[in-house]
Amino acid sequence: MRRAEPLLALAAAAAMVVAALAAPWLKFVLTIALAKGMAALGIMLLLRAGQVSFGHALYVSFGAYTVAFLAPTLRDSLLLLPVAAAMATALGLVVGLFVSRYRQIFFGMLNLALSMVFFSLLEKLYHITHGTDGIRVALPTMLGQALERTSFEWAIFGVALALALLFGWFARAYLDAPMGQALAGIKTRETRLEFMGVPARHVLLSAYVLSALMAGCGGAIIAMTTRHVTPLLAYWTASGELVFIAILGGAGGVIGPFLGAVTYELVRVYAAAILAEAWQAILGTVLLLVILFAPGGLWGMLAALFRRRRAA
Amino acid sequence: MTALLEARGLRLAFGGVRAADGIDLDVMQGEFLAIIGPNGAGKTTFINMATGYLRPQAGSIAYEGRPITGLSPRAIVRRGIARSFQLPQLFTEHTVLENAALAVAAREGIWSPLAPLLRPRWREEAAALLGSFGLAALADIRADALNEGARKLADIAMAVALRPRLLLMDEPTSGVAAAEKMGIVETLVRVLREARVTAVFVEHDMEVVERFADRVAVWSQGRIAALGPPARVLADPAVQREVIGIEKAGAPPVPAAGEGGHA
Numbered sequence: 001m002r003r004a005e006p007l008l009a010l011a012a013a014a015a016m017v018v019a020a021l022a023a024p025w026l027k028f029v030l031t032i033a034l035a036k037g038m039a040a041l042g043i044m045l046l047l048r049a050g051q052v053s054f055g056h057a058l059y060v061s062f063g064a065y066t067v068a069f070l071a072p073t074l075r076d077s078l079l080l081l082p083v084a085a086a087m088a089t090a091l092g093l094v095v096g097l098f099v100s101r102y103r104q105i106f107f108g109m110l111n112l113a114l115s116m117v118f119f120s121l122l123e124k125l126y127h128i129t130h131g132t133d134g135i136r137v138a139l140p141t142m143l144g145q146a147l148e149r150t151s152f153e154w155a156i157f158g159v160a161l162a163l164a165l166l167f168g169w170f171a172r173a174y175l176d177a178p179m180g181q182a183l184a185g186i187k188t189r190e191t192r193l194e195f196m197g198v199p200a201r202h203v204l205l206s207a208y209v210l211s212a213l214m215a216g217c218g219g220a221i222i223a224m225t226t227r228h229v230t231p232l233l234a235y236w237t238a239s240g241e242l243v244f245i246a247i248l249g250g251a252g253g254v255i256g257p258f259l260g261a262v263t264y265e266l267v268r269v270y271a272a273a274i275l276a277e278a279w280q281a282i283l284g285t286v287l288l289l290v291i292l293f294a295p296g297g298l299w300g301m302l303a304a305l306f307r308r309r310r311a312a
Numbered sequence: 313m314t315a316l317l318e319a320r321g322l323r324l325a326f327g328g329v330r331a332a333d334g335i336d337l338d339v340m341q342g343e344f345l346a347i348i349g350p351n352g353a354g355k356t357t358f359i360n361m362a363t364g365y366l367r368p369q370a371g372s373i374a375y376e377g378r379p380i381t382g383l384s385p386r387a388i389v390r391r392g393i394a395r396s397f398q399l400p401q402l403f404t405e406h407t408v409l410e411n412a413a414l415a416v417a418a419r420e421g422i423w424s425p426l427a428p429l430l431r432p433r434w435r436e437e438a439a440a441l442l443g444s445f446g447l448a449a450l451a452d453i454r455a456d457a458l459n460e461g462a463r464k465l466a467d468i469a470m471a472v473a474l475r476p477r478l479l480l481m482d483e484p485t486s487g488v489a490a491a492e493k494m495g496i497v498e499t500l501v502r503v504l505r506e507a508r509v510t511a512v513f514v515e516h517d518m519e520v521v522e523r524f525a526d527r528v529a530v531w532s533q534g535r536i537a538a539l540g541p542p543a544r545v546l547a548d549p550a551v552q553r554e555v556i557g558i559e560k561a562g563a564p565p566v567p568a569a570g571e572g573g574h575a
Binding site for chain 1: 395419474
């Protein structure tokens with residue numbers, strides 16, 4: 001299954017392009033799913049170390065608001081994206097230096113607390129952030145070209161897809177490399193790392209900064225796709241959503257978070273259309289079933305199916 | 313012979329319990345030094361102080377002539393002192409090979425984000441190390457599936473992978489089945505001699521001490537009660553009364569005289 005990952009990822013990417021061609025409204029849903037998948041991939045890295053962040057909406061919203069604030073001056077999406085990524089990474093480094101000292105519930109709650117501080121800043125500083133009204137993002141250009149709306153949506157969908165593949169490839173190599181393996185060592189035997197001369201805190205910090213980068217890019221893409229940012233992007237439910245997606249998709253492989261994100265967004269769209277009142281109950285039930293019967297998430301289920309077919 | 317590790321006047325008390333009450337000890341270059349003594353005598357505390365896990369309240373430790381008192385475990389490992397644990401500290405969700413390779417990576421440089429841990433050179437070194445500990449057949453199973461003896465060896469192998477010049481082992485044979493014990497120690501001694509590692513080990517089995525230690529230090533209530541070649545020290549009636557009578561359950565009772573036993 002591991003060896004099939006790159007091929008599967010490319011096939012899934014192709015399938016998404018076909019789906020977006022067949023049903024134009026899906027393009028929007030899939031772009032958002034890819035953006036959330038990136039953020040969930042960062043969550044998954046931290047899960048490898050046994051740490052759950054309930055505050056990564058901080059980086060998503062930070063990336064999104066960076067785009068919203070700078071869109072009038074920078075204008076081009078391929079300038080806005082790296083600037084937002086750099087800003088989120090820098091914030092991740094500053095916050096990470098602090099939170100990487102903590103583990104378990106303290107790690108989770110500190111992340112939550114910091115994201116809620118940012119949420120209330122976004123909400124209260126009306127003259128800067130326009131409070132709950134949020135900020136509209138003008139249609140950015142792409143490589144200096146002013147595109148009309150549909151073309152721009154295609155372009156940003158392509159950017160999201162390329163970035164998702166890039167992050168997926170990088171995370172896969174990272175998890176196999178000494179740094180990623182030491183990250184998993186934090187979960188089982190952190191003291192041993194220290195007695196081998198490895199600073200466990202820095203191992204966790206590097207994964208944390210990486211996760212902030214991924215979430216920041218996700219936020220930038222969300223801002224350029226929805227073209228409207230509000231403080232809700234930083235609310236704790238948005239952070240919970242990312243953890244939900246990571247667990248739904250499964251932490252066993254880098255495709256998991258994206259699989260989780262696409263499933264989540266599609267269930268949300270369909271369930272909201274069919275059962276407007278009960279879609280959250282449906283999502284809750286899906287998560288409950290996954291936790292109880294498929295602890296490896298959707299990716300774990302697929303991998304098991306694949307193994308069984310090979311064995312047969 | 314020169315002293316590799318010099319401990320002077322180490323003191324550390326936990327509440328009213330004096331775990332180290334003026335420890336002076338020179339560990340000589342190339343020797344195998346056994347530490348024996350009843351439970352609670354402060355043997356593990358000494359290892360914890362020498363490896364930076366505990367900071368002595370008084371006294372100093374020097375390694376290769378330079379002070380290391382109060383340094384962090386990480387800083388001390390980098391100077392060439394490694395340790396193994398009474399309860400093996402393995403990465404339980406990794407395979408035995410990955411555990412060993414992680415130790416190799418810790419020595420060679422953990423900070424590469426893209427090249428895999430099991431790159432050919434590290435995989436070979438880790439496999440060779442496991443082979444020398446007789447663990448080759450277990451390389452690909454998860455560490456939490458090992459039996460106690462193999463866990464102990466894997467734990468020590470990880471410390472050896474760091475290429476220390478001094479290795480401190482806390483009860484390398486405790487929890488190991490009696491039938492396996494001598495084989496494990498023989499393997500261990502052979503590997504350490506080949507790598508020219510100086511070793512300090514806490515041991516409860518007097519047969520192991522007699523066969524493999526160059527010197528033995530007897531710990532008692534946070535002090536060193538006796539120090540010297542095993543043949544002489546273990547023959548000392550006071551040592552026999554204090555330690556061996558307790559260690560060798562079932563041994564002929566030594567007539568008790570004067571003070572009572574230890575808690």
